[in-house]
Amino acid sequence: MRELTLNISGxxxxxxxxxxxxxxxxxxxxxxxxxxxxxxxxxxxxxxxCHRHTVMAxxxxxxxxxxxxxxxxxxxxxxxxxxxxxxxxxxxxxxxPAARGAPWRFVREASExxxxxxxxxxxxxxxxxxxxxxxxxxxxxxxxSDVLRRRSPAALGYGDPAGHPRFIDxxxxxxxxxxxxEPGGVVVTHGSQxxxxxxxxxxxxPGDRVAVERLGYRPAWDALATAGATLETVEIDEQGIDPESxxxxxxxxxxxxxxxxxxHQYPTTATLPVARRMALYEVAARHGVPILEDDYDxxxxxxxxxxxxxxxxxxxxxVLYVSTFSKVLYPSARLGFLxxxxxxxxxxxxxxxxxxxQSDSLLQEAVARWMxxxxxxxxxxxxxxxxxxxxxxxxxxxxxxxxxxLELDWTVPDGGMALWLRIPGRSSAVARAAAAAxxxxxxxxxxxxxxxxxxxxxxxxxNQSPSEIEAGLALLMAAAREAGRPKR
Amino acid sequence: MRELTLNISGxxxxxxxxxxxxxxxxxxxxxxxxxxxxxxxxxxxxxxxCHRHTVMAxxxxxxxxxxxxxxxxxxxxxxxxxxxxxxxxxxxxxxxPAARGAPWRFVREASExxxxxxxxxxxxxxxxxxxxxxxxxxxxxxxxSDVLRRRSPAALGYGDPAGHPRFIDxxxxxxxxxxxxEPGGVVVTHGSQxxxxxxxxxxxxPGDRVAVERLGYRPAWDALATAGATLETVEIDEQGIDPESxxxxxxxxxxxxxxxxxxHQYPTTATLPVARRMALYEVAARHGVPILEDDYDxxxxxxxxxxxxxxxxxxxxxVLYVSTFSKVLYPSARLGFLxxxxxxxxxxxxxxxxxxxQSDSLLQEAVARWMxxxxxxxxxxxxxxxxxxxxxxxxxxxxxxxxxxLELDWTVPDGGMALWLRIPGRSSAVARAAAAAxxxxxxxxxxxxxxxxxxxxxxxxxNQSPSEIEAGLALLMAAAREAGRPKR
Numbered sequence: 001m002r003e004l005t006l007n008i009s010g011x012x013x014x015x016x017x018x019x020x021x022x023x024x025x026x027x028x029x030x031x032x033x034x035x036x037x038x039x040x041x042x043x044x045x046x047x048x049x050c051h052r053h054t055v056m057a058x059x060x061x062x063x064x065x066x067x068x069x070x071x072x073x074x075x076x077x078x079x080x081x082x083x084x085x086x087x088x089x090x091x092x093x094x095x096x097p098a099a100r101g102a103p104w105r106f107v108r109e110a111s112e113x114x115x116x117x118x119x120x121x122x123x124x125x126x127x128x129x130x131x132x133x134x135x136x137x138x139x140x141x142x143x144x145s146d147v148l149r150r151r152s153p154a155a156l157g158y159g160d161p162a163g164h165p166r167f168i169d170x171x172x173x174x175x176x177x178x179x180x181x182e183p184g185g186v187v188v189t190h191g192s193q194x195x196x197x198x199x200x201x202x203x204x205x206p207g208d209r210v211a212v213e214r215l216g217y218r219p220a221w222d223a224l225a226t227a228g229a230t231l232e233t234v235e236i237d238e239q240g241i242d243p244e245s246x247x248x249x250x251x252x253x254x255x256x257x258x259x260x261x262x263x264h265q266y267p268t269t270a271t272l273p274v275a276r277r278m279a280l281y282e283v284a285a286r287h288g289v290p291i292l293e294d295d296y297d298x299x300x301x302x303x304x305x306x307x308x309x310x311x312x313x314x315x316x317x318x319v320l321y322v323s324t325f326s327k328v329l330y331p332s333a334r335l336g337f338l339x340x341x342x343x344x345x346x347x348x349x350x351x352x353x354x355x356x357x358q359s360d361s362l363l364q365e366a367v368a369r370w371m372x373x374x375x376x377x378x379x380x381x382x383x384x385x386x387x388x389x390x391x392x393x394x395x396x397x398x399x400x401x402x403x404x405x406l407e408l409d410w411t412v413p414d415g416g417m418a419l420w421l422r423i424p425g426r427s428s429a430v431a432r433a434a435a436a437a438x439x440x441x442x443x444x445x446x447x448x449x450x451x452x453x454x455x456x457x458x459x460x461x462x463n464q465s466p467s468e469i470e471a472g473l474a475l476l477m478a479a480a481r482e483a484g485r486p487k488r
Numbered sequence: 489m490r491e492l493t494l495n496i497s498g499x500x501x502x503x504x505x506x507x508x509x510x511x512x513x514x515x516x517x518x519x520x521x522x523x524x525x526x527x528x529x530x531x532x533x534x535x536x537x538c539h540r541h542t543v544m545a546x547x548x549x550x551x552x553x554x555x556x557x558x559x560x561x562x563x564x565x566x567x568x569x570x571x572x573x574x575x576x577x578x579x580x581x582x583x584x585p586a587a588r589g590a591p592w593r594f595v596r597e598a599s600e601x602x603x604x605x606x607x608x609x610x611x612x613x614x615x616x617x618x619x620x621x622x623x624x625x626x627x628x629x630x631x632x633s634d635v636l637r638r639r640s641p642a643a644l645g646y647g648d649p650a651g652h653p654r655f656i657d658x659x660x661x662x663x664x665x666x667x668x669x670e671p672g673g674v675v676v677t678h679g680s681q682x683x684x685x686x687x688x689x690x691x692x693x694p695g696d697r698v699a700v701e702r703l704g705y706r707p708a709w710d711a712l713a714t715a716g717a718t719l720e721t722v723e724i725d726e727q728g729i730d731p732e733s734x735x736x737x738x739x740x741x742x743x744x745x746x747x748x749x750x751x752h753q754y755p756t757t758a759t760l761p762v763a764r765r766m767a768l769y770e771v772a773a774r775h776g777v778p779i780l781e782d783d784y785d786x787x788x789x790x791x792x793x794x795x796x797x798x799x800x801x802x803x804x805x806x807v808l809y810v811s812t813f814s815k816v817l818y819p820s821a822r823l824g825f826l827x828x829x830x831x832x833x834x835x836x837x838x839x840x841x842x843x844x845x846q847s848d849s850l851l852q853e854a855v856a857r858w859m860x861x862x863x864x865x866x867x868x869x870x871x872x873x874x875x876x877x878x879x880x881x882x883x884x885x886x887x888x889x890x891x892x893x894l895e896l897d898w899t900v901p902d903g904g905m906a907l908w909l910r911i912p913g914r915s916s917a918v919a920r921a922a923a924a925a926x927x928x929x930x931x932x933x934x935x936x937x938x939x940x941x942x943x944x945x946x947x948x949x950x951n952q953s954p955s956e957i958e959a960g961l962a963l964l965m966a967a968a969r970e971a972g973r974p975k976r
Contacts (some may be wrong), residue, residue: 017793020793065761065809066763079762085767094773094803104831105691106835135641146804149625155820158617193842193845194845219842226689256593274555274567282574306548332645332646344592356682356685357679362821476934
């Protein structure tokens with residue numbers, strides 16, 4: 001091993017480790033073969049420009065790891081136990097695609113998901129996104145600090161996968177009071193996304209069929225499809241999902257789950273009327289179909305109280321209710337939750353253990369305290385007022401554009417954080433033209449299972465100020481005119 | 489509807505909502521049928537002992553929701569659009585098991601998982617659990633406060649599902665320096681559990697086969713099995729996994745993934761020697777089997793440096809590396825991560841979007857800052873010293889018990905947070921007897937696919953002080969003697 005060269009170039013690692021790294025590389029690359037003697041520590045020290053003791057530390061390390069063997073009074077040697085097949089030229093073969101084909105076969109894939117690149121736009125009509133510039137950073141800081149100041153290991157340790165008991169208590173009180181839901185069991189999840197994913201895993205076998213609204217939330221659909229299920233669409237109109245369409249589907253197919261957004265249909269924002277809710281529930285119960293109710297922005301409703309969710313009246317015990325605090329607090333908090341009949345909640349909590357184990361207890365305890373002192377609801381009320389103003393500012397600006405001759409149509413939503421706008425041109429073309437003008441908006445095509453040309457845009461109004469909304473809409477409408485103009 | 493009684497009992501909700509609740513219940517329960525007139529506001533106000541305006545507010549709410557209709561100059565009536573089928577007595581039928589069978593069919597279930605009830609014990613030899621009494625609460629508080637004081641919406645908003653850029657940078661520097669891993673791509677996950685789950689989802693189709701060590705970590709196995717895979721065991725001995733056993737298996741079956749714990753075999757703590765790593769890698773590469781390497785507690789290694797992971801030398805690009813900061817920081821932080829060849833990392837990040845979307849940016853940014861200022865590694869070094877002392881205290885105490893006549897056998901582990909102890913009796917019986925004496929310990933049976941009688945216990949030494957370890961071991965050894973005594 002006379003010609004052995006060691007590349008001991010700089011870096012942050014201590015010198016003895018760099019020498020060990022270089023020696024390992026030399027062995028792996030076949031420059032030092034099993035059984036060969038290693039140059040003397042003196043020779044290596046000279047080449048590496050370091051003290052002999054540093055080299056000895058490196059070689060002892062390699063002996064301990066099994067790369068080298070040392071016999072009293074003899075030179076260090078490369079271990080003969082290292083398998084020949086691993087080294088060059090055999091090693092070069094390893095780097096080539098494996099004999100039985102490349103090892104990568106990707107079984108499940110997800111679509112791109114909304115808002116993947118929204119941050120690059122000047123105006124962002126993202127829906128479901130809070131205006132974080134109005135977030136009470138100091139309040140959250142104070143509650144997190146309070147928890148940490150108590151130095152309680154329980155706030156940081158492993159806990160119940162269903163959630164921190166204090167947060168579950170605060171949630172239960174909140175659900176009962178604000179949404180009239182009396183949960184059998186609650187499981188805290190990383191956003192409603194994990195709740196939906198978990199429910200799909202528990203209830204759906206490969207080949208099962210899930211009923212979803214004709215327009216809907218793709219990440220939820222993807223989560224259910226990942227369990228192996230096929231999605232079947234149910235008709236929607238300006239009142240939301242059509243129970244008769246579900247009835248027809250249930251007669252044709254065994255449906256294993258219904259995923260639905262009754263309060264503010266996603267993306268059209270329609271509120272499902274009481275009579276339809278009852279009919280929908282009756283159909284689902286009669287056909288033995290559990291209902292996955294996504295109540296994703298309950299807190300923001302501007303016309304008196306929001307309708308209680310379907311989970312608030314569930315005599316057959318078939319509603320799995322999911323919601324989130326991501327929209328009320330901040331998205332990256334990942335504080336979603338599900339409420340379900342006890343039999344399902346217990347199993348979801350156990351299954352959750354192998355998905356992500358549990359949520360951060362520190363944050364749960366801080367938010368529980370914040371809920372207990374009323375701070376979370378004070379913040380909600382502030383945001384509700386702000387978002388209502390923004391909704392009205394958007395509607396007013398749209399009136400102006402309509403008066404200016406653009407063929408627009410919309411229903412001012414009773415709640416939520418977005419408006420569903422009918423435009424004259426094809427929505428994907430308008431969204432593209434808007435993007436070129438620095439405006440992010442989601443076209444109807446983004447909410448379909450198999451995209452067909454649409455005529456609507458979903459315009460989030462919560463995350464921009466009224467003046468930003470007006471300026472962004474002006475650009476958007478110019479883009480819509482542009483996209484609608486016949487090409488020469 | 490003369491005899492209509494409204495139960496408007498107390499609670500936290502405002503009076504008008506309580507009246508609306510009571511009215512909804514009356515309709516749902518069939519005491520007020522579609523088309524019927526509602527008693528006058530005056531009559532209701534009298535019965536509910538409140539102002540007429542309160543009642544009017546309640547009825548207007550119900551009109552808005554679609555329960556009632558109001559015609560000018562006439563009494564409010566229950567809407568005729570409400571579907572008859574929904575009400576009693578039909579409603580009572582809804583509450584009975586659905587005609588097509590109960591809606592619940594649970595497709596995937598998880599086993600109980602370790603440590604489910606460990607908190608109820610006085611002495612807890614839990615493995616993989618840090619001693620949180622030594623956690624630097626003030627440092628974490630200060631970094632979280634710093635982030636929140638900057639009031640940056642980016643710290644709270646939606647972000648890249650792969651992780652917060654600053655945390656990924658800190659992780660990449662750390663992996664390169666401490667583990668000699670040069671990752672193609674990094675994805676931050678909720679603990680290594682989510683990383684393993686994700687990898688299973690991406691790579692395993694129903695019916696696929698996964699190779700796992702004969703003794704191993706059940707929550708990881710459960711996560712892989714949830715993707716529909718069947719587990720095949722590979723032999724292990726006192727040096728860890730046996731590459732020849734894997735070779736035999738790969739000849740018999742198409743193996744789609746190998747899950748392995750090379751640094752400290754879980755649960756036996758054996759470090760896989762270099763020669764075996766090479767042989768294992770060569771077998772996997774030749775058969776086109778991706779390697780899922782779980783490097784779960786490399787921070788705690790007491791004999792010089794820990795061996796670099798298999799991911800540090802991956803010429804064929806087949807190693808998926810997962811690890812976690814849960815053991816270094818605190819478990820509920822859920823700061824796991826994976827490092828993988830770019831082609832796989834990109835897809836894992838996209839798939840992650842539909843599982844839990846992303847991790848908490850606030851915590852990621854705080855921990856990134858803490859890593860940058862060296863605080864995380866200072867804490868690691870403190871804990872490493874403490875755990876080494878605890879390991880030695882455990883070994884010393886065991887020496888004493890062996891000298892006292894108990895037939896015990898163990899190898900002091902080079903690293904990690906647990907010791908694998910051979911005992912004279914059957915391990916599940918000893919664990920039961922220990923539990924009765926207030927001592928939590930995991931028997932060998934807990935780490936097997938199909939439990940067979942074992943002779944070992946896994947004794948965590950990290951989360952208890954030396955004196956707690958001694959006291960707990962004394963009770964455990966008494967239980968072992970007790971369990972080993974022939975029953976009369």
